[in-house]
Amino acid sequence: MSDTTGNATPRPTLYLDDLSIGDRFSSAEHALDEQQIMAFAQQFDPQPFHLSESAAKSTMFAGLAASGWHTAAITMRLLVTSGMPLQGGIIGSGGEISWPQPTRASDILHVESEILEITPSRSRPDRGMVKLRSETRNQHGELLQLFVSKLVVSRKPG
Amino acid sequence: MSDTTGNATPRPTLYLDDLSIGDRFSSAEHALDEQQIMAFAQQFDPQPFHLSESAAKSTMFAGLAASGWHTAAITMRLLVTSGMPLQGGIIGSGGEISWPQPTRASDILHVESEILEITPSRSRPDRGMVKLRSETRNQHGELLQLFVSKLVVSRKPG
Numbered sequence: 001m002s003d004t005t006g007n008a009t010p011r012p013t014l015y016l017d018d019l020s021i022g023d024r025f026s027s028a029e030h031a032l033d034e035q036q037i038m039a040f041a042q043q044f045d046p047q048p049f050h051l052s053e054s055a056a057k058s059t060m061f062a063g064l065a066a067s068g069w070h071t072a073a074i075t076m077r078l079l080v081t082s083g084m085p086l087q088g089g090i091i092g093s094g095g096e097i098s099w100p101q102p103t104r105a106s107d108i109l110h111v112e113s114e115i116l117e118i119t120p121s122r123s124r125p126d127r128g129m130v131k132l133r134s135e136t137r138n139q140h141g142e143l144l145q146l147f148v149s150k151l152v153v154s155r156k157p158g
Numbered sequence: 159m160s161d162t163t164g165n166a167t168p169r170p171t172l173y174l175d176d177l178s179i180g181d182r183f184s185s186a187e188h189a190l191d192e193q194q195i196m197a198f199a200q201q202f203d204p205q206p207f208h209l210s211e212s213a214a215k216s217t218m219f220a221g222l223a224a225s226g227w228h229t230a231a232i233t234m235r236l237l238v239t240s241g242m243p244l245q246g247g248i249i250g251s252g253g254e255i256s257w258p259q260p261t262r263a264s265d266i267l268h269v270e271s272e273i274l275e276i277t278p279s280r281s282r283p284d285r286g287m288v289k290l291r292s293e294t295r296n297q298h299g300e301l302l303q304l305f306v307s308k309l310v311v312s313r314k315p316g
Contacts, residue, residue, distance in 0.1 A: 073202035098252030
């Protein structure tokens with residue numbers, strides 16, 4: 001993988017109590033290429049427009065495009081490795097996802113996230129829910145994926 | 159991959175005009191295992207509860223669990239190879255996803271889909287939108303993922 005994540009510096013880990021509505025997080029970058037797109041598609045989404053530049057030409061995509069699930073998976077990697085330093089990890093229960101335009105082989109992806117809501121759990125004092133808006137954009141600033149997710153986040157002990 | 163898809167029989171390909179609200183589709187099965195879970199996680203979701211049975215024990219998942227994006231990706235493979243024979247392929251613009259319970263290494267997944275809405279495009283006579291509800295369940299019938307998606311589907315030419 002070609003993330004530009006700086007692994008040398010330990011990142012802080014945030015509890016629910018450390019977060020505020022409007023907090024923003026920016027991830028490192030991930031450079032895509034044809035090989036990654038085709039390898040993911042062969043395993044999980046074997047359709048012509050994800051498997052071959054020539055076969056993709058005559059489809060609705062008019063050229064090779066990454067599977068939306070590939071864009072989603074790369075987004076998750078960027079969030080986990082550089083985009084959202086949550087104590088206990090990034091655990092989502094679901095959300096709303098959309099792909100406004102295809103992800104292409106020449107795209108360099110990064111993720112910009114913003115906290116929309118914070119809801120401490122009534123029944124479980126050790127956690128809460130966070131609604132997070134994550135935009136996956138390429139190097140031209142074009143929006144490739146929007147994911148508004150519900151995350152389970154740990155509270156500070158004691 | 160261990161899909162039980164019968165690749166020998168060509169499947170019919172359906173246009174928007176061939177679909178009705180309430181139509182149901184059932185996919186083949188996909189057997190998961192620890193190796194698949196860890197391989198996906200290493201590439202796209204490197205968190206302890208997806209990477210190692212022992213590390214996962216002390217987490218919210220209390221044992222190894224597949225990344226939700228892995229469940230989503232397997233669901234897509236099952237839809238593409240056996241679950242939804244659409245002319246022109248399965249092209250989604252987005253949807254609402256949730257993971258009611260973790261996917262485990264011993265799970266055998268299949269997908270049950272139902273058409274909820276069919277909307278011919280006003281501006282593009284060659285296509286329409288379909289709202290599809292896809293339930294990913296294991297061999298015990300437990301719901302692992304619910305995905306209500308918006309698909310772009312081709313209309314019959316002429």
